Amino acid sequence: MVSKTSLAVNIENLCFHYPGNSGVTYDGLNLRIAEGERFGLFGPNGAGKTTLMNLMTGLLVADKGTVELLGHKIGTKSKAVNKLFGFVPQDFSFYQELSPIENLEFFGAWYGLNRKQIAQRSAELLEILGLTEVSHKAVENFSGGMKRRVNLAIGVIHNPRILFLDEPTVGVDVQTRHAIIHYLKQLNKQGTTLIYTSHQLAEAEGLCEQIALVDKGEIVREGKLDSLLEEYGHQDLEELFLNLTGKDYRN
Structure with a gap:
């Protein structure tokens, strides 16, 4: 159990529903991410990854519950809080x-x-x-x-002390992907907490130490990647992903 004093992210009893009940919903979600972690958030299309990332960065506001970054509540619109983290979205933001x-x-x-x-x-x-x-x-x-x-x-x-990354290497060549991942690891060595989501599971396996698998607004499983692979008897993250989230088509 990670103590609250060493948490980069602390989510307690998070509830969120899109208007009209469209899209994924969260009902009482709890998640803790330690400082200095390389944390991966994975799931099928429509599982709620981007929604959760947007809740953690204040782009969406929870209906109930709290999201804290380094002990500060997100969503207060405080510049001091916003300076704690950086966000690299999937869509270009410049x-x-x-x-x-x-x-x-x-x-x-x-x-x-x-x-x-x-x-x-x-x-x-x-x-x-x-x-x-x-x-x-x-x-x-x-x-x-x-x-x-x-x-x-x-x-x-x-x-920033925390860096959120939503598909940071989508659509790039192998050389660029390698260079970006190398730089992210260097940032982490300097103390930056990385919170990353991607469909590039082979890439993710080389970057992330701790993971959470999300599906239909729930955390299906979380823990150290090596321990989960050993527990389920899988060789890689893709096998684990398919085992826990299924092989059916997703929209």
Whole structure:
């Protein structure tokens, strides 16, 4: 059992229903994620992964229950709370007509960084993510992989203590995927908690140490990935996933 003082995320008795009962619902969900964890959230299409991610980041507000990040309640609209985490969504979250450096300047200022901090951090991220040579070119002309890297840079510009990642490598080539996962592991070594969801289960297996399988608004199983594979006698995450969530088509 993880103590509350060392929790990155603490969800207690979470209830959420979309208006008109459309979409997945949560009724009394509980989840704890320790600081420094590499945590994976997996499930079939429509299982509620993105909904739960949006509840954890305050994009959706729970009907009942609480979501705390590092002991602070989410959804208070407090900038202090928002600075604790970064979010890399599946959809691109930047201004297409601007360059990477202009996007980083805008979002860095939104997070409250001063000009010197923005300049230093932007230069660092552009170099790490291989975007220095195109730093002043419009993002709308970039390849999908380059746009993914811009998305990631924006999500970490303010050095968040928790980083939420919703399909961060979808549509990229093998080299870009490898580089992004390597960088995420480096962030984690520096203390950043990673909360990640993806359909790339082989990739996920190499990144995540702790996982939760979600289906129909419920956590079907959670725990250390190695322990769950041993418990169910499976060789990899895909086998475990199919065993616990079924093999039927999902919409």
